[in-house]
Amino acid sequence: MQNENQTQAQAGPSREGWHKTTIRIPFYTSQHAQIAKQALEVDKEQNGSFVHRELLTEGDILIANYETTTVRLLRLSTNSFLSSLDLVIRTMTSFASDPNDKFISDEELEKNKEEANQSAGGSKEGIELKGDGRGAGSGEEVKSES
Structure with missing residues (x-):
């Protein structure tokens, strides 16, 4: 026992x-x-x-x-x-993201940016927001000066 x-x-x-x-x-x-x-x-x-x-x-x-x-x-x-x-x-x-999520390459991001700028009527340089009271924070978009 x-x-x-x-x-x-x-x-x-x-x-x-x-x-x-x-x-x-x-x-x-x-x-x-x-x-x-x-x-x-x-x-x-x-x-x-x-x-x-x-x-x-x-x-x-x-x-x-x-x-x-x-x-x-x-x-x-x-x-x-x-x-x-x-x-x-x-x-x-x-x-550690979902492996099924599509990874977007830098080239794809650049292409998306260009397409977005073109569809918004912007030039190839894109849209720049300036911090002089007219851009960032004011809601006013200012096209970049060439």
Whole structure:
């Protein structure tokens, strides 16, 4: 009997009867899911003996498995996780864009600018906004002087 208890203690506490949930979050790519996982793994659970969190990725899906001793801890832990996840996603949106978004080259931007100036009746030099009270901030466009 004592050997059985020692074996169980070495393997960790039993989580029988704990409350469980799984959260699955899709990302643009598997690389994005992996980046989010690495960013979220840095923060360890504060109540480590009462809360168990496991983060995994399956392709472009981040999976968060939670097990807690009480429903209240499950709610608090997942709310905290979702708050951190929100920050990670906002940051990734700014710095790791959707790979399906078309990347516009400098040449395409220049062509778009020229087309916009031509359709607005401007010359090839384009429209310049001057800061002398007539341009920027006044709503008055001033054509560049050649």
